[in-house]
Amino acid sequence: xxxxxxxxxxxxxxxxxxxxGDVDWSSYRGVLVVVEQRAGKAKSVSWQLLxxxxxxxxxxxxxxxxxxxxxxxxxxxxxAIYYGADRVFLCDSPELENYRTRPYSRVCLHVIRTYxxxxxxxxxxxxxxxxAGAIATHLPTGLTADSTQLDVDDxxxxxxxxxxxxxxxxxxxxxxxxxxxxxTARAGVFEALPRDxxxxxxxxxxxxxxxxxxxxxxxxxxxxxTGKVNLEDADVIVAGxxxxxxxxxxxxxxxxxxxxxxxxxxxxxxxxxxxIGHDHQIGQTGATVRPKLYFAIGISxxxxxxxxxxxxxxIVAINKDPEAPIFKIANYGxxxxxxxxxxxxxxxxxxxxxxxxxxxxxxxxxxxTV
Numbered sequence: 001x002x003x004x005x006x007x008x009x010x011x012x013x014x015x016x017x018x019x020x021g022d023v024d025w026s027s028y029r030g031v032l033v034v035v036e037q038r039a040g041k042a043k044s045v046s047w048q049l050l051x052x053x054x055x056x057x058x059x060x061x062x063x064x065x066x067x068x069x070x071x072x073x074x075x076x077x078x079x080a081i082y083y084g085a086d087r088v089f090l091c092d093s094p095e096l097e098n099y100r101t102r103p104y105s106r107v108c109l110h111v112i113r114t115y116x117x118x119x120x121x122x123x124x125x126x127x128x129x130x131x132a133g134a135i136a137t138h139l140p141t142g143l144t145a146d147s148t149q150l151d152v153d154d155x156x157x158x159x160x161x162x163x164x165x166x167x168x169x170x171x172x173x174x175x176x177x178x179x180x181x182x183x184t185a186r187a188g189v190f191e192a193l194p195r196d197x198x199x200x201x202x203x204x205x206x207x208x209x210x211x212x213x214x215x216x217x218x219x220x221x222x223x224x225x226t227g228k229v230n231l232e233d234a235d236v237i238v239a240g241x242x243x244x245x246x247x248x249x250x251x252x253x254x255x256x257x258x259x260x261x262x263x264x265x266x267x268x269x270x271x272x273x274x275x276i277g278h279d280h281q282i283g284q285t286g287a288t289v290r291p292k293l294y295f296a297i298g299i300s301x302x303x304x305x306x307x308x309x310x311x312x313x314x315i316v317a318i319n320k321d322p323e324a325p326i327f328k329i330a331n332y333g334x335x336x337x338x339x340x341x342x343x344x345x346x347x348x349x350x351x352x353x354x355x356x357x358x359x360x361x362x363x364x365x366x367x368x369t370v
Contacts, residue, residue, distance in 0.1 A: 065089065
């Protein structure tokens with residue numbers, strides 16, 4: 001009997017997930033990007049999403065909006081305009097200094113229900129995933145997570161694409177019956193617009209939706225992770241893979257990264273072998289990055305890794321196999337022994353910097369000179 005009831009329950013649609021009757025969504029217009037910040041500093045993915053949001057809004061002939069939540073964050077509202085927003089909703093209050101799901105989601109729900117954007121975008125960060133899920137559940141609407149492509153069609157539908165089946169294909173997900181259409185996107189996938197201080201826009205104050213005494217959680221202390229590599233904001237990444245042959249070779253990569261003012265990354269293969277920590281991993285199950293310069297050393301170029309670094313401005317591949325797939329996307333390729341090539345590049349950079357310092361001792365060279 002219990003099994004029969006369970007089967008019957010599965011056949012019935014869940015209450016609240018189907019719109020009642022014919023719903024008019026015509027009042028929903030525009031694209032809203034929720035700006036993520038910590039300690040008054042915005043995550044780079046927020047500006048990247050404003051860049052892509054600007055492109056979507058222009059195709060829809062609709063406004064691009066941003067939502068900034070926090071304490072002492074009015075400067076981020078202005079920054080959002082500089083990065084492409086037409087209108088910014090600002091909720092600035094002391095109790096919103098640290099992220100907590102309920103007070104932040106209440107503000108988002110208020111803005112969405114009041115101003116009715118047709119698309120809402122957030123970064124696929126720990127905070128963004130948590131907040132987006134809470135909002136989509138309460139509206140309710142659909143949510144596409146970890147998008148790597150965003151577009152709109154002639155019917156104003158958001159085409160949110162994400163890798164599927166171990167990166168062998170892209171699945172494009174649509175939300176036809178609900179508004180707003182929501183998606184989170186990985187950092188480093190989209191390109192931010194150039195910051196333009198000449199842009200003007202409207203900043204609309206939004207009050208908190210919960211009183212301090214109504215917030216049941218309290219942040220006692222925030223402990224910043226130490227020693228963790230910051231791949232997301234790095235301009236230079238020197239990454240190694242299985243071709244390094246062991247963990248010791250990462251010291252060569254670290255030397256090169258230090259000279260260039262960059263950080264060390266890795267493929268999943270190197271991480272799975274225990275040669276380096278997971279926080280260095282780039283690719284499908286790691287970080288998606290967009291540095292100015294990316295060294296792929298001893299990395300074959302499997303699609304799972306390529307999806308995480310293919311948007312780098314310049315890619316330099318070093319591999320002993322001339323047929324390695326990584327050379328197909330590299331701007332520059334070097335075929336040979338990495339144990340000879342990498343130290344040679346590092347020494348050449350050191351010599352160049354030393355020569356510059358000798359020529360102008362008052363202006364010592366910095367790691368960013370290359």
